[in-house]
Amino acid sequence: MIAGIIGAAGYAGSELIRLLSGHPEITGLVLASVSRPGENIASIYPNFLGPGKMKNNPALAKFGNAGSTLTTPEELVARSDVVFGALPAGTGEGYAKASLDRGISYIDLSADFRFDDDEETYRSWYGIPWQYPELHRRSVYGLPELNRNRIKEAGSPVIIGNPGCYPTAVTLACYPALAEAGGNNSKSSIKPVSAPIIAAAVSGVTGAGREPGRVQHFPECSDSVSAYKVGSHRHIPEISRTMTKIAGRTISLVFTPHLGPLNRGILATVYISLEQPPKAGSVQPQTKEAAEKETAIREQYALFYKDEPFVRVLPKTVTAATNRVRQSNYCDMSIHLDHTGSVLIVVSAIDNMVKGAAGQAVQNMNIIFGFDETAGLTAVPALF
Amino acid sequence: MIAGIIGAAGYAGSELIRLLSGHPEITGLVLASVSRPGENIASIYPNFLGPGKMKNNPALAKFGNAGSTLTTPEELVARSDVVFGALPAGTGEGYAKASLDRGISYIDLSADFRFDDDEETYRSWYGIPWQYPELHRRSVYGLPELNRNRIKEAGSPVIIGNPGCYPTAVTLACYPALAEAGGNNSKSSIKPVSAPIIAAAVSGVTGAGREPGRVQHFPECSDSVSAYKVGSHRHIPEISRTMTKIAGRTISLVFTPHLGPLNRGILATVYISLEQPPKAGSVQPQTKEAAEKETAIREQYALFYKDEPFVRVLPKTVTAATNRVRQSNYCDMSIHLDHTGSVLIVVSAIDNMVKGAAGQAVQNMNIIFGFDETAGLTAVPALF
Amino acid sequence: MIAGIIGAAGYAGSELIRLLSGHPEITGLVLASVSRPGENIASIYPNFLGPGKMKNNPALAKFGNAGSTLTTPEELVARSDVVFGALPAGTGEGYAKASLDRGISYIDLSADFRFDDDEETYRSWYGIPWQYPELHRRSVYGLPELNRNRIKEAGSPVIIGNPGCYPTAVTLACYPALAEAGGNNSKSSIKPVSAPIIAAAVSGVTGAGREPGRVQHFPECSDSVSAYKVGSHRHIPEISRTMTKIAGRTISLVFTPHLGPLNRGILATVYISLEQPPKAGSVQPQTKEAAEKETAIREQYALFYKDEPFVRVLPKTVTAATNRVRQSNYCDMSIHLDHTGSVLIVVSAIDNMVKGAAGQAVQNMNIIFGFDETAGLTAVPALF
Amino acid sequence: MIAGIIGAAGYAGSELIRLLSGHPEITGLVLASVSRPGENIASIYPNFLGPGKMKNNPALAKFGNAGSTLTTPEELVARSDVVFGALPAGTGEGYAKASLDRGISYIDLSADFRFDDDEETYRSWYGIPWQYPELHRRSVYGLPELNRNRIKEAGSPVIIGNPGCYPTAVTLACYPALAEAGGNNSKSSIKPVSAPIIAAAVSGVTGAGREPGRVQHFPECSDSVSAYKVGSHRHIPEISRTMTKIAGRTISLVFTPHLGPLNRGILATVYISLEQPPKAGSVQPQTKEAAEKETAIREQYALFYKDEPFVRVLPKTVTAATNRVRQSNYCDMSIHLDHTGSVLIVVSAIDNMVKGAAGQAVQNMNIIFGFDETAGLTAVPALF
Secondary structure, eight states: OEEEEETTTSHHHHHHHHHHTTOTTOOEEEEEOSSOTTSBHHHHOGGGOOOTTGGGOHHHHHHHSGGGBOBOHHHHHHHOSEEEEOOOTTSOHHHHHHHHHHTOEEEEOSSTTSSTTOHHHHHHHHOOOOSOHHHHHTEEEOOHHHHHHHHHHHOSSOEEEOOOHHHHHHHHHHHHHHHHTTTTOTTOSOOOOSSOEEEEEEEOGGGGOSSOOGGGBHHHHTTOOEEOSTTTOTHHHHHHHHHHHHHTSOOOEEEEEEEOSOSSOEEEEEEEEOSOOOOOSSOOOOOHHHHHHHHHHHHHHHHHTTTOSSEEEOOTTOOOBGGGSTTSOOEEEEEEEOTTSOEEEEEEEEOTTIIIIIHHHHHHHHHHHTOOTTTTOOOOOOOO | OEEEEETTTSHHHHHHHHHHTTOTTOOEEEEEOSSOTTSBHHHHOGGGOOOTTGGGOHHHHHHHSGGGBOBOHHHHHHHOSEEEEOOOTTSOHHHHHHHHHHTOEEEEOSSTTSSTTOHHHHHHHHOOOOSOHHHHHTEEEOOHHHHHHHHHHHOSSOEEEOOOHHHHHHHHHHHHHHHHTTTTOTTOSOOOOSSOEEEEEEEOGGGGOSSOOGGGBHHHHTTOOEEOSTTTOTHHHHHHHHHHHHHTSOOOEEEEEEEOSOSSOEEEEEEEEOSOOOOOSSOOOOOHHHHHHHHHHHHHHHHHTTTOSSEEEOOTTOOOBGGGSTTSOOEEEEEEEOTTSOEEEEEEEEOTTIIIIIHHHHHHHHHHHTOOTTTTOOOOOOOO | OEEEEETTTSHHHHHHHHHHTTOTTOOEEEEEOSSOTTSBHHHHOGGGOOOTTGGGOHHHHHHHSGGGBOBOHHHHHHHOSEEEEOOOTTSOHHHHHHHHHHTOEEEEOSSTTSSTTOHHHHHHHHOOOOSOHHHHHTEEEOOHHHHHHHHHHHOSSOEEEOOOHHHHHHHHHHHHHHHHTTTTOTTOSOOOOSSOEEEEEEEOGGGGOSSOOGGGBHHHHTTOOEEOSTTTOTHHHHHHHHHHHHHTSOOOEEEEEEEOSOSSOEEEEEEEEOSOOOOOSSOOOOOHHHHHHHHHHHHHHHHHTTTOSSEEEOOTTOOOBGGGSTTSOOEEEEEEEOTTSOEEEEEEEEOTTIIIIIHHHHHHHHHHHTOOTTTTOOOOOOOO | OEEEEETTTSHHHHHHHHHHTTOTTOOEEEEEOSSOTTSBHHHHOGGGOOOTTGGGOHHHHHHHSGGGBOBOHHHHHHHOSEEEEOOOTTSOHHHHHHHHHTTOEEEEOSSTTSSTTOHHHHHHHHOOOOSOHHHHHTEEEOOHHHHHHHHHHHOSSOEEEOOOHHHHHHHHHHHHHHHHTTTTOTTOSOOOOSSOEEEEEEEOGGGGOSSOOGGGBHHHHTTOOEEOSTTTOTHHHHHHHHHHHHHTSOOOEEEEEEEOSOSSOEEEEEEEEOSOOOOOSSOOOOOHHHHHHHHHHHHHHHHHTTTOSSEEEOOTTOOOBGGGSTTSOOEEEEEEEOTTSOEEEEEEEEOTTIIIIIHHHHHHHHHHHTOOTTTTOOOOOOOO
C-alpha cells in the first residue's frame, strides 16, 4: 500500500516518514510539500540520507528512490492509497476533498476535522471559516480509545480528524473518571463533582514545529520552563467537547500549557474534584481510607483500559514520566489521590510526536484498513 | 560581620557562599560541615578555587584563606556573628540552640522552624519529634513579604524558619488573592470561592541536592519531565498553614511537584476558583468582560506588591518563565483568567536556590540587621 | 532463535533488549543479571512495562512473559542460541567459555576480547589478567567494516570482541586514509605523514552507564562540557592497535574524550597530517587547490565505503552531527581539509549505544548467522 | 562614569548591561541600538524589568530609568565617557571614529580591530574593506594577559579590539608553551616542535547570537553535538597571528569549532607536539618519566600565570569544565601529557559571554581607566 504525506517537510510529516517507513503494510511513500516541491527530503532532513548500500535498508527503500523528491499535493493524491495531511490549520480541506473524490481516506493531523459539524466553535478559536462544511459531517474524531468502532464502521473512504497532542494526553487521563461516573456504574469509586477540571501540561519544544522563532531559540528556552497561552490555548474547546460527550453533561475545563526544555513528550497533570475537602484545620498526610480509595480507583482505571494496546495504567510505585514513552505510541498514566482524599490527580505522559500526532495517525490508518492496530508501532520506548 | 554556614558542602550551602561572598556587609565567612570537617571547600567545589592572584578578588578573600577549610559546627558558632543552617530536616535544632545561647541569630534553611509551635503537623509529615520545643515559639517564618515586620520586631537573637522553595513560589502567587478577599477590601476584583486551591509546579534538579541518585542521573532525567510525590509532598502543610493564616479561614490545597530538565528554577501555576463557571454548552474564547476583569486583577496584584523589592508582577505581554529570574532573588508572576473568566491563574517563577533558599535567607539576614533589604542581592538576572 | 543477554539491567543490556525485541529473526529473549536475578526487568526499566493487551505487541511478547524475570547467567547460557555479554571488563570470560562449551557464540560488549592474544597490553591498561588465554585466540574483533570476512569465516561458535564506542567512531574515520595510503593505491589523494593522529571526541552521558555518580549528576553535568582521562583513556590501545594493523606500520595516537550534556551520541574529530604546512607568514582561507583536494578525498572516502550499509560519507554541505544518527546504527562522517590544505579533518558521528555498542553487536550476530546484515537495524534515525 | 553600549539588544550587549550594572565605578548606562532605537530594553529582555520598588536595586537604577529606552549610537557617543561596540563585523568603525573624535575610548567586541594594520588578512576572511585604516594603527588587541602594558601605555582615548571567544580560550592555553619556548628560557620543560598546533573547541549556543535560526532551533541542537566551519572558521587568522607574535616564528594552526547543547561556555582542547613520539610497537600507559614531565609543565604554567587575576591553572586532580567558570571572567586550564609523553594537551574553559566577550571588555575598561582590574568581575562562578 502506498501512503502519501502532505507536509512532509514539517516535523509531524518527518515523524510520519520515520514511522511509516518501518510499517509492514506500507510498500512505498509519496511525499509532498506545498511550499517546497522539487526539493529532496534528504536535503531538508539529512538524517534520512541513504548509506552507500541503500538497498540493504528496506525502510529507506520505501521513500529513498522515487519518493525522495517532494512532489505537489495534487500529484500525491493521485498516486496514494491513503493520504496523511500534516499541514497548518485551515489549509487542508481541499486535499481532503480531493482524496475523498478519488475514493481514498484522508487522515488530517491539523485541527480542521476535530469538531464534527460545529463550525462555530472552530471559527471562534481558529478564526477561519470552513470551505466544505459537508466534509466535516463525514469526519470522525480519531481518538481510537474513544471512537474505535466509529472509525471501523465509517467505511472507506473516511476523513479522520487526528486529535491534538494535549487533547490526547488530557482526554485519556479523564476518560475513565468521566465515563464511569455517568450513572451506569453504581459501584464506581469515582464520583466527580461539578467543579471544573483543571489540567496543566508541559510540552517538549518539537510541539512548536520546525520554523525557528525566539521561543524555540536554544539560549532562551533551554534550562528553563515557562507557561504560555494560559487559559486560552486552542486545544481547550477540543478537549472540552470530548469530555462533555463522554460525561453526558457539560464539563468545564481550565487548561494551562507549559514549555519545557525537552525535545519530545507531554506530561499532563489533571485534577478532578471528587467531593468537597474536609474542613479540618490541621493538615495531615493521606489516611488509610484515602489510600484504599486511591487503590480502588487505580484498579478501576486499569480495568477500564485493560484491552487497550497503547494505554498503560502504571503500578503504584511508578509515576508517569515522558522518557518512559519516548518514541512510542504509549500513553502512560499514574493515579493519585491528594492528601485529603477529595481530588483525583491523574498524571499522563505521551510522546507528542507519536501518540500526540504521527503515531496516532498510523493507529487510525491501521483501524481503517483492518491491519493489526499496533502494526508499525511496536517499538519499545527508548528511555534515553 | 562574620557569617557562618553550617552545611557548606551542600548545594544550598554553596549558594550561600556565592551570595555572601559578594555581600557588602559581610567581611568574612566561616564554613562548616557535619560530615567533612577538615576538607577544603575548593576540593568539593573547584569553581571556588582562587586564581593565582587571589587578593585581587575580594569575594574570594572572604572565605579563600582562613575560611576555606571546613570546620565543625561547634567552632563555627563560636566564631560567627550570624549562623545559617543548611542542613537536612531534623538535624539543626542543636545548632539553633547553641547560636541563641551565644546571643546570635540562626537562619534555618530546613523545614524545622517553619511550623511555629505546631509540632504535631511537623511530626506527622517529617516523622521526627522536636528536641527543643521552646525554641520554635521564638522562631519566625521568614517570608519577608508576609512577615517583614515580625522579623524586624522579633529582636536579636532570633531564629528564622526560611521558607521552602515551593512554598515561596506558591504562597507569593496566592497572597494578594487571599489577603484582599479577606473581607476588608470590598472593592476587590478577586472573590475566591471555597474550592481547594490547585498548585502545580516544576522544579529544576538542584532542588534534590548534591547527592547523586537515580532520579537525578542525567540519562534518566534529561530531556524528560515527570511528576513525583503527587498530592503528598511535605511542602503541603507548610503552604496550607500560611494560606490559612493569610485568608483567615481554612484553605485547602492540592499540590503536585514535577521535575524538569533544568538546573535552577521553579515555575508554579496556581488555580484559584473565583466563582462557578457558566453552564453554557459551547466553549468560547475569553470575553471582553473577562479580559477587563483580568486586567483589574493584574493591577490589584501590582498595587499589592508595589513596595516589594523582589516581586515583579509582569505586564500582560509577558508570561512568567524561570530563565528571567535566573540567579536573582526575584519572584516573577503573571496574572491570567481562564477562558470562562471564573478561575484566576497565577504563574510564578523563582530561582529555587536564591529566592527559594539562599537568597531569601540573605534577605532575612538583611532585615534582622537593618541592612538595605537588597544588599548582596542586586545582581540582574542572567537570561542564559 | 533465542538470544540471551547477560547484564540486562545495565544500559547496554537495555539497549540490546530494545533492538533485539524488534529483530525479525529473534523469537525470544532470555535476560540475566549477575547481581539481581529474580527481579523483573520492568521494575528496573518501567519503560518496558506491557500495556493492558500485551499480546498485541510482538516486541514485548519476546521478553514480556517468561523472559521478564531476570535469571542467572548460568541458566541463560543453557537456554540461549546466542549470548550477549554486557558486563564490566574482567567479568565475562567464564560466560564466554560456558557458551563455547555449549557450542554457542558469545558476543562480548566489554573490552575483554578486543586485544586478540595481546594479554600484556590488556593487562597494563585494565589491570586484570586473563583467566582463559586460549579463548582470546579464538576471538575476532567485531568491527564489521574491517573484519566482516574474518567473522564470516570464523565458523560457529565464535567469540566476538565488540569494539568500544570511541574506537568505532575514531577507527572508521581513519580507516580509508590509513588503508589507502598503504602503498597499494598510488593514485590516492591521501598521503598521511608520520605525525601522530589526534582524535578528540565528545560523548553523551549514557556512555558512563547506569550507576549514578557525581560526574553524571544532572546539576553538575548539564549545560556544561568537560574533558576527562585526557591522553590516558583505556580506548587508546584498542584504537592504536587497529590503526596499526590497517596501516601496516606503527600509528601513534593522541586521544582526548570529553563529556557533553546529551544522552546519546559520540562525535569524534580526527586530525591526520598529510604534509607539512606551508611556511607562509600570512593566513589565508582555503585555496581552490585545497578545495579540489578536499573533494577528491571525500570522493575517495565515499568510494571506499560505497558497499557499507551503515557508513554514510556526507556531502560537502552537511557536517556530521550526533542527532542525525540518533538511535540508528549509522556512522556518519564529513570530510574536510584545514585552511592550509595540509591536514585532513574527519568528523564522525555515531550513537554510542547503537553503533557504539548494542547495534554493532546485533550487526555482528547478523553476520555470524548469515542474516541480512541490517536485520533489526533498519530504523530511520530520529532527528529529535 | 557613564558607559555606553551600542548593540545593547544583542546577547553581548545584554551581558555588558548585566556586568556593568554591578560595576562599582559605573554610575550610569546609556544603551543604543542601530535598528531598534526608541524601544525599551525591558521589552526586549524582560529579565531586566524593574520590581515595584526599583530604587532599592542600585544595579537597575543605573539603566532602569533614563537609560532604559534605547537611543541612537550617535546620541550615545555624545553622552558617554566610554563606549562599548557590540556590533556585527564591519559596522562599527564609524562609531569608533566618532568616539575618538570626542576624546573617549572605544572598546570593540567585533573582529574589526583585532588585526592591527593587517587589512589584507581581515579582508580575505571577512570580505569587507576598512573605511578608516588609520584607526587600526591606534588600536590595541585587548587580551590583557598579553597586552596589559600596551593597553596601559596607549593613553586615552584608545581603541581596543576585544578578542574573540575561541581566540581567548585557545591563545591563553598556548601562551606559556609558546612564550617559554622562545629561546629565553633554557630550563623550560616545554619544547614545541614545528608541527601545527591542533585546537578543537566546543561552544555553547549563545555564541551564535540572538537571532533565531535553524542551527540554534532547540529541537535540532539540543541533546546533540556537531562540528561547523571545520578548518575554516574566521577566528583562525586571529589566533594564528597572536601565536606567531608570541612564539616569534610562524605558528600553523588547525582549528575546529563544535556546537554543544549548552547555553554558555567554551571548552578548548589544544594539542602541542613537543617531540616525535616513540616508535615502540606496543602501547603502554603513561610512564613515571612522562608523569613527572607533566607535573613540571603544570608548575611552569602555574608560575607563568601566577599574577593573573583571571587565569586558574588547575591542580592535577581537576580537569577543566565550563560549569566551573560559569558567569565568571576566569579562564581555567588543566595540563596533561598524552600517554607517550610527546604531546602537551591543554584543556581550557571560559564563559564565552564573559571572558570571551563582555567580561574581557570590562577588564579592558578597568585597565584603561586604572581601576582595579577585577572591578565588576568579582562574582564567584555559579556551578549550576
